[in-house]
Amino acid sequence: MQTIGMIRLQMNTLITQARHDLYTLRMTTDETIKQLLIQRLWDTLSSIHFLNELLANQASMTMPMYQHPNGLIPNMVQTQIPPITPTPESPMVANAIQLTIEELAQYDGKNGRAAYVAVDGIVYDVTNNRAWAAATHFGLTAGRDYTAEFASCHAGQQSLLATVPVVGRLV
Amino acid sequence: MERYLLPPEELSNEAIAESLTNTATEKIRNGLLQKKNLVYLELNGCSGNIISLLNGSNPDFEYTLNSMVNLRYCNSLMGAEGEQATEKLFNMLDEDFILAVEGAVALKNNGLYNVIGSFKGNPLTGLEAATMLGDKASHIFAVGACATHGGMSAAKPNPSESVGLQQVLQDKKMTKLPGCPVNPGWFLGTLAHLLLSGEPETDNLDRPLLFYSTLIHDRCPRRPFFDRGIFAEKLGDKTCLFKLGCRGPVTRTDCPTRKWNSGVNWPIGDDTPCIGCAQFGFPDAMAPFISFDTTRVVKDE
Numbered sequence: 001m002q003t004i005g006m007i008r009l010q011m012n013t014l015i016t017q018a019r020h021d022l023y024t025l026r027m028t029t030d031e032t033i034k035q036l037l038i039q040r041l042w043d044t045l046s047s048i049h050f051l052n053e054l055l056a057n058q059a060s061m062t063m064p065m066y067q068h069p070n071g072l073i074p075n076m077v078q079t080q081i082p083p084i085t086p087t088p089e090s091p092m093v094a095n096a097i098q099l100t101i102e103e104l105a106q107y108d109g110k111n112g113r114a115a116y117v118a119v120d121g122i123v124y125d126v127t128n129n130r131a132w133a134a135a136t137h138f139g140l141t142a143g144r145d146y147t148a149e150f151a152s153c154h155a156g157q158q159s160l161l162a163t164v165p166v167v168g169r170l171v
Numbered sequence: 172m173e174r175y176l177l178p179p180e181e182l183s184n185e186a187i188a189e190s191l192t193n194t195a196t197e198k199i200r201n202g203l204l205q206k207k208n209l210v211y212l213e214l215n216g217c218s219g220n221i222i223s224l225l226n227g228s229n230p231d232f233e234y235t236l237n238s239m240v241n242l243r244y245c246n247s248l249m250g251a252e253g254e255q256a257t258e259k260l261f262n263m264l265d266e267d268f269i270l271a272v273e274g275a276v277a278l279k280n281n282g283l284y285n286v287i288g289s290f291k292g293n294p295l296t297g298l299e300a301a302t303m304l305g306d307k308a309s310h311i312f313a314v315g316a317c318a319t320h321g322g323m324s325a326a327k328p329n330p331s332e333s334v335g336l337q338q339v340l341q342d343k344k345m346t347k348l349p350g351c352p353v354n355p356g357w358f359l360g361t362l363a364h365l366l367l368s369g370e371p372e373t374d375n376l377d378r379p380l381l382f383y384s385t386l387i388h389d390r391c392p393r394r395p396f397f398d399r400g401i402f403a404e405k406l407g408d409k410t411c412l413f414k415l416g417c418r419g420p421v422t423r424t425d426c427p428t429r430k431w432n433s434g435v436n437w438p439i440g441d442d443t444p445c446i447g448c449a450q451f452g453f454p455d456a457m458a459p460f461i462s463f464d465t466t467r468v469v470k471d472e
Contacts, residue, residue, distance in 0.1 A: 110465060133420060139458065
């Protein structure tokens, strides 16, 4: 029940913010601010949607009769996945891990395994990288050394790598 | 005093496209704008783009198109057939026209893998038509995946040796509208923009920023699930489809807001991942379209 209360609180905060944004939008003439506000409103809406789903989920768990008018008790299949906040590992600690090209091949992102790729001798974790959906990226599959491919497609975009968590080194 | 517009509807891409189309139609009706000729060429493809365009609504595609341009040639929509139709195409060479091309250009055997008609008993290949008309056109639109980069027609093993239109018209500037198929709004909006105020601003891949500037992922209603690491394990799950191979994070279109079939729904809205049909290199670069072996732990692999 406490969770429901917290979700409600968060939802109300978002609604207040959205109302305020709408009000500001009506008043402002600054195009830049307008764009920022629209973007924020969009995000707010997504969050409200998400919280709403969460709330519905909670409600159906606390009130099984609501979803099952026959009176059948549902088996609790909807196991909640705890929210994961992907935090990049500190490179200092991670650099300790050394992988051979064969070991790297194990991390292909399949069957619940992590997805790693190597560029210039550094192994990166792309498991939850948005450009690597299902551990594939423009025809490339995870678990390999892509130094040449990175150089040909992302020349001068070294900064891209800074956003990807480092796992270790390729030996 | 400028009238304030309340977001988000009025500032959305679809509203902008609609207002562009309406303004162009109105200006033409009032004689402020000259109607131009349009040649719509279908080359090596599946005619999927013209089918998609016909699905435009309120006003429908035919009405909108005819009130903005004179459609002078279109394999699928014109009344003439056979040599008569081809003759109409050749007559266009002496006039000013906008060229829209859907489908890839087949290069194998000097283009004989894609014959689009015959003229004076000789086969007219897509390759000939594309180079001949592309040379004379005032503006060129590459419509759909095949015309922009080869698309399905150029997918491995590419038996017809198909290429995108740009490869046979290398020094010609063209507006590219990728998508398999193109959304009616993207095409009509770009056409209206061209008539009203010239070519729309494009990115480095010649796509109009108007429609192709934002990642699907950045406007996805399921983005909060991605940010919280809640992923769908099978089709039909209502959460983020990233682990199934969703290409929304690498594809730039306005599908999340515009949707398809006149705004009825879109892939992610129907719990199936985006397959990146509007990304260059589709379909090979976007494969596999779906993977079930990423999240599931199977003991006996």
